[in-house]
Amino acid sequence: MVKANENYLKLPGSYLFSTIGKKVREFGEANPEAKIIRLGIGDVTQPLAPSIISALHSAVDEMGVKESFRGYAPDLGYEFLRNAIAENDYRARGCDISADEIFVSDGAKCDCSNIQEIFSLDNKIAVCDPVYPVYVDSNVMAGRTGSYDAKTETWSDVIYMPCTADNGFAPEIPEKTPDLIYLCFPNNPTGATIKKAQLQEWVDYANKVGAIILYDAAYEAYISESDVPHSIYECEGARTCAIELRSFSKNAGFTGVRLGFTVIPKELKAGDVALHPLWARRHGTKYNGAPYIIQRAGEAVYSPEGKEQLKAQVAYYMNNAKYIYEGLKSAGYTVSGGVNAPYIWLKTPGKMTSWEFFDFLLEKVNVVGTPGSGFGPSGEGYFRLTAFGTYENTVEAVDRIKRANI
Numbered sequence: 001m002v003k004a005n006e007n008y009l010k011l012p013g014s015y016l017f018s019t020i021g022k023k024v025r026e027f028g029e030a031n032p033e034a035k036i037i038r039l040g041i042g043d044v045t046q047p048l049a050p051s052i053i054s055a056l057h058s059a060v061d062e063m064g065v066k067e068s069f070r071g072y073a074p075d076l077g078y079e080f081l082r083n084a085i086a087e088n089d090y091r092a093r094g095c096d097i098s099a100d101e102i103f104v105s106d107g108a109k110c111d112c113s114n115i116q117e118i119f120s121l122d123n124k125i126a127v128c129d130p131v132y133p134v135y136v137d138s139n140v141m142a143g144r145t146g147s148y149d150a151k152t153e154t155w156s157d158v159i160y161m162p163c164t165a166d167n168g169f170a171p172e173i174p175e176k177t178p179d180l181i182y183l184c185f186p187n188n189p190t191g192a193t194i195k196k197a198q199l200q201e202w203v204d205y206a207n208k209v210g211a212i213i214l215y216d217a218a219y220e221a222y223i224s225e226s227d228v229p230h231s232i233y234e235c236e237g238a239r240t241c242a243i244e245l246r247s248f249s250k251n252a253g254f255t256g257v258r259l260g261f262t263v264i265p266k267e268l269k270a271g272d273v274a275l276h277p278l279w280a281r282r283h284g285t286k287y288n289g290a291p292y293i294i295q296r297a298g299e300a301v302y303s304p305e306g307k308e309q310l311k312a313q314v315a316y317y318m319n320n321a322k323y324i325y326e327g328l329k330s331a332g333y334t335v336s337g338g339v340n341a342p343y344i345w346l347k348t349p350g351k352m353t354s355w356e357f358f359d360f361l362l363e364k365v366n367v368v369g370t371p372g373s374g375f376g377p378s379g380e381g382y383f384r385l386t387a388f389g390t391y392e393n394t395v396e397a398v399d400r401i402k403r404a405n406i
């Protein structure tokens, strides 16, 4: 008889942002007069930049003409996009990454959940706590995480690296040796980041113990400080121990357009097995490529006009981040993040749990954020607000929270 993948049954509850979406929907239906401001999921609100719109229009027109029509995209992405990525995101920053080490996809969420497939189920993963839930959940689905302890909200076979106020929300090298290390900087959810020298320590450690770092750099466009690395390949030795995941969602507003990429250097190996051919095989077999139209839009991100327009868009969101940070700090909240990342991480007031504060804000001031405990046990007592709202809504939300005077 057919059997389901029982690993799915081990997952506690639904995906964090689905749970929040449902709660907010139900509240909205019960309170139709409420003007809800959503600063929960990190979804952008500014329209696509003009240079991207123009690239989309041209590509659509090409698809309507026999001579320029395109069918299936090349497995690993069009050369024009992979060359633009290699040149602008890597070579311009002194990183030795070539176009044929870049795999274009429909976004970093899919890539960071799928990448574990090319590793053995015996591998032990290490994650920051709190952490973007996709890293852990995808390993649960694969059957790599052991059993769940509802009391501690942890998995028996996962190595947790607590990121707390005491360590500046930066993980420390764990006592147990992991095989796969998930790192995300600038960090989702805490908005914290690490300096290049700290990242170099991780690279040296991974090379020493034979581990691989899965480095999520989805928020690199928000880095404002000069000693913070934009790519793990800025570190010496990263080509032999790191895979990097990137997204166009946050730097170019592609959350609804969908585009991302993964970098796997040719010399990266698990034991004596090269990983580049494995991911190429997986990509070729399970994926038909991001659409031509969207890849042309991605190319426009790297045009001189695109770069200018997106710099302004990032500055718009970071102005929101500053408003939230300073507004809540002046109201007595303990806040962090918001300097190199579009997320503000705040301590919940009094003895409120993360979900109590979520309910309070939703019900009393109609503002939606994300409970820190949804990202892991060390997130309890914290709350995340995103800077991706409109400026007007951001100002209104902060003012409402201040007026609530908790």
Ligand code: MLT
Binding pocket: 040, 041, 042, 043, 109, 132, 188, 249
């Ligand atoms: C978040 O809110 O953590 C992100 O928007 C989720 C994502 O990028 O998938």
